[in-house]
Amino acid sequence: MNNPRKILSKEDIDILESNKVNVPDKELNDKEWDNFIVQIAINLKQEESERIIDILDDSTK
Secondary structure (H helix, E strand, O other), rough: OOOOOOOOOHHHHHHHHHOOOOOOOOOOOOHHHHHHHHHHHHHHHHHHHHHHHHHHHHHOO
16 A cells, blocks of 8 residues: 555645645555655655654555
8 A cells, every 4th residue: 555645644644735745646656655755855844754754654564
C-alpha cells in the first residue's frame, strides 16, 4: 500500500497541502514515492517532515 492518502491522517494531508506538497491519491511507484518524500523534506520544517516521513516509512514495512 503506497497511497499516501490512505496512510496519512486528514490533518497531515492538510499540513502537506498548505506547504505546497501535492498528496497524490494513487499507488506510487518507487520513484514517485522517493520524489514525494523529497518534497516533504524540502517544504516542511524538519520536525514536521521527520514525523510525517516516519509515518510513511512505518507503513511500508
